[in-house]
Amino acid sequence: GAVVSQHPSWVICKSGTSVKIECRSLDFQATTMFWYRQFPKQSLMLMATSNEGSKATYEQGVEKDKFLINHASLTLSTLTVTSAHPEDSSFYICSAYTARAGVGQPQHFGDGTRLSIL
Amino acid sequence: QQQVKQSPQSLIVQKGGISIINCAYENTAFDYFPWYQQFPGKGPALLIAIRPDVSEKKEGRFTISFNKSAKQFSLHIMDSQPGDSATYFCAGVTGGGNKLTFGTGTQLKVEL
Numbered sequence: 675g676a677v678v679s680q681h682p683s684w685v686i687c688k689s690g691t692s693v694k695i696e697c698r699s700l701d702f703q704a705t706t707m708f709w710y711r712q713f714p715k716q717s718l719m720l721m722a723t724s725n726e727g728s729k730a731t732y733e734q735g736v737e738k739d740k741f742l743i744n745h746a747s748l749t750l751s752t753l754t755v756t757s758a759h760p761e762d763s764s765f766y767i768c769s770a771y772t773a774r775a776g777v778g779q780p781q782h783f784g785d786g787t788r789l790s791i792l
Numbered sequence: 793q794q795q796v797k798q799s800p801q802s803l804i805v806q807k808g809g810i811s812i813i814n815c816a817y818e819n820t821a822f823d824y825f826p827w828y829q830q831f832p833g834k835g836p837a838l839l840i841a842i843r844p845d846v847s848e849k850k851e852g853r854f855t856i857s858f859n860k861s862a863k864q865f866s867l868h869i870m871d872s873q874p875g876d877s878a879t880y881f882c883a884g885v886t887g888g889g890n891k892l893t894f895g896t897g898t899q900l901k902v903e904l
Contacts, residue, residue, distance in 0.1 A: 717894045783835035
């Protein structure tokens, strides 16, 4: 149980294009979804938190106009990297969490999306 | 501000040995401490977790030891296997799971 699917797993695109990444909780309803960014050999850095039906909360230093997050349902959140540039190349990982199972529940992570901007 | 410090950065252990990874935290609001295992090109997977009112938790070959007064906790991997070679992250959680702060990670290599 608690499976989170992320798509695509790898994308290469030209500088200036926009890229959309999907995150789905397959067997549970996620009250909250998180988006992280991870550089090689580094830890995961939280970018934003999104609750279903409301605007995402972005961490300090994350450009909300560049990283658009939509959490339209309890099982789907999307991250769109707008006008992507080479410095946006990274490993993007989503996670899903449900508060409905009680306090102290873990976040469940997708397998990440490797984004390469040429 | 890094709120969870993790050491060592990398670790090499012989097959069958014990792998020990340590973490220290500052934020006393953390109410849950999970460990995640991450293989290259994959997302982190929950390995084991502990609440601060428990001093030790064991699941198979994996044990968390927790020292609340010292604000430290550690992961012990007994009988380490080559398949355990991965990056391990400790974390602190606040808000009932709503906010997760990762440690810096430990790259473990188990050699034959």
